[in-house]
Amino acid sequence: xxxxxxxxxxxxxxxxxxxxxxxxxxxxxxxxxxxxxxxxxxxxxxxxxxxxxxxxxxxxxxxxxxxxxxxxxxxxxxxxxxxxxxxxxxxxxxxxxxxxxxxxxxxxxxxxxxxxxxxxxxxxxxxxxxxxxxxxxxxxxxxxxxxxxxxxxxxxxxxxxxxxxxxxxxxxxxxxxxxxxxxxxxxxxxxxxxxxxxxxxxxxxxxxxxxxxxxxxxxxxxxxxxxxxxxxxxxxxxxxxxxxxxxxxxxxxxxxxxxxxxxxxx
DNA sequence: CTGACATCCTGACGGC
DNA sequence: TGCCGTCAGGATGTCA
Numbered sequence: 001x002x003x004x005x006x007x008x009x010x011x012x013x014x015x016x017x018x019x020x021x022x023x024x025x026x027x028x029x030x031x032x033x034x035x036x037x038x039x040x041x042x043x044x045x046x047x048x049x050x051x052x053x054x055x056x057x058x059x060x061x062x063x064x065x066x067x068x069x070x071x072x073x074x075x076x077x078x079x080x081x082x083x084x085x086x087x088x089x090x091x092x093x094x095x096x097x098x099x100x101x102x103x104x105x106x107x108x109x110x111x112x113x114x115x116x117x118x119x120x121x122x123x124x125x126x127x128x129x130x131x132x133x134x135x136x137x138x139x140x141x142x143x144x145x146x147x148x149x150x151x152x153x154x155x156x157x158x159x160x161x162x163x164x165x166x167x168x169x170x171x172x173x174x175x176x177x178x179x180x181x182x183x184x185x186x187x188x189x190x191x192x193x194x195x196x197x198x199x200x201x202x203x204x205x206x207x208x209x210x211x212x213x214x215x216x217x218x219x220x221x222x223x224x225x226x227x228x229x230x231x232x233x234x235x236x237x238x239x240x241x242x243x244x245x246x247x248x249x250x251x252x253x254x255x256x257x258x259x260x261x262x263x264x265x266x
Numbered sequence: 267c268t269g270a271c272a273t274c275c276t277g278a279c280g281g282c
Numbered sequence: 283t284g285c286c287g288t289c290a291g292g293a294t295g296t297c298a
Binding site for chain 1: 268269271272274275
Binding site: 001002003059074075076077112114115116156158165166255256257 | 290
C-alpha cells in the first residue's frame with residue numbers, strides 16, 4: 001500500500017535512473033483502467049520528450065517532461081513503477097512501457113488497476129491538498145475546523161492533506177495519543193499540534209527506512225513487498241500495545257480497518 | 267456543501 | 283492438497 005513515504009522513495013529512485021533520458025516509444029495495455037488520458041493520445045504525444053525530473057506530490061509521482069508536459073502516475077494499491085533493461089521479462093499486469101533513449105524501459109505494473117496514468121499539459125500539478133511534511137500548525141488546525149467527521153477519516157481525505165493513507169493515519173494518531181473516532185473539529189490546538197508533529201515524524205522515519213531498499217522496487221522485478229517501519233498499531237489487533245500492554249483494538253471506520261490502543265488513545 | 271457508503275479489481279489467506 | 287469465500291483499501295461516484 002504505497003503512501004507518501006513509499007511514493008517519495010520510489011519517485012526519488014526513478015528520478016536518479018531516468019532523469020535526462022528521452023522517451024523513444026510508448027506502449028500501453030488495452031484496458032480502460034488505469035488510464036485517465038486515452039492511451040492513444042499518450043502514445044502520440046510522449047515520444048521525443050525528455051524527462052527533466054521525477055518527483056512526488058501527495059501520493060502522485062510526477063514525471064516532468066519537456067514542453068511543460070507532465071505524466072502523472074498514481075500507484076493505487078498495487079501499482080509499481082520499474083526501471084528495467086529490455087531483456088528483463090515483462091511482468092504480468094504491465095500496463096505501460098516507455099522505451100528510453102538510454103535503452104532502458106520505464107514500466108508501470110498494476111494487477112488491480114486501481115492506479116492511474118494521466119498526461120497533463122500546461123499548469124504544474126500541485127496535488128489535491130496540503131503537504132503533510134511542510135504544512136504549518138496554523139494551516140493544519142484550519143483544515144479540520146468545524147468538521148464533524150472522525151479525525152481518522154479526515155486524515156485520509158486527500159483534498160485536506162494529500163499523501164496520508166491508512167497505515168500512517170493509524171500510526172500518527174497512536175503517537176499523538178488521539179482516538180481515531182474523535183470528531184476532527186473538536187480537537188483543540190494542542191492535540192492537533194501533537195498530531196501534526198507525529199505525522200511528520202512518522203512519515204520522515206518511513207522515508208529514511210525506505211531509502212536503502214528502493215532498488216528492490218525500482219530496479220528488480222518488483223516481487224519484494226514494500227519496506228516498513230515497525231508499526232505500533234497497524235495490523236496488530238489483539239497484540240499488546242508497545243507502550244502500555246493493553247491489547248490493540250481494531251474497528252472499521254470510514255470503511256477502513258482502524259487500529260488503536262484503547263488506553264493510550266483518548 | 268458535508269459526510270456516509272458502494273464500487274472497482276486481483277491476490278493473499280484461512281477454513282474445511 | 284485443493285478449492286472457495288472473504289478481505290484488503292485509494293479514489294471516485296452516488297446519494298441523503
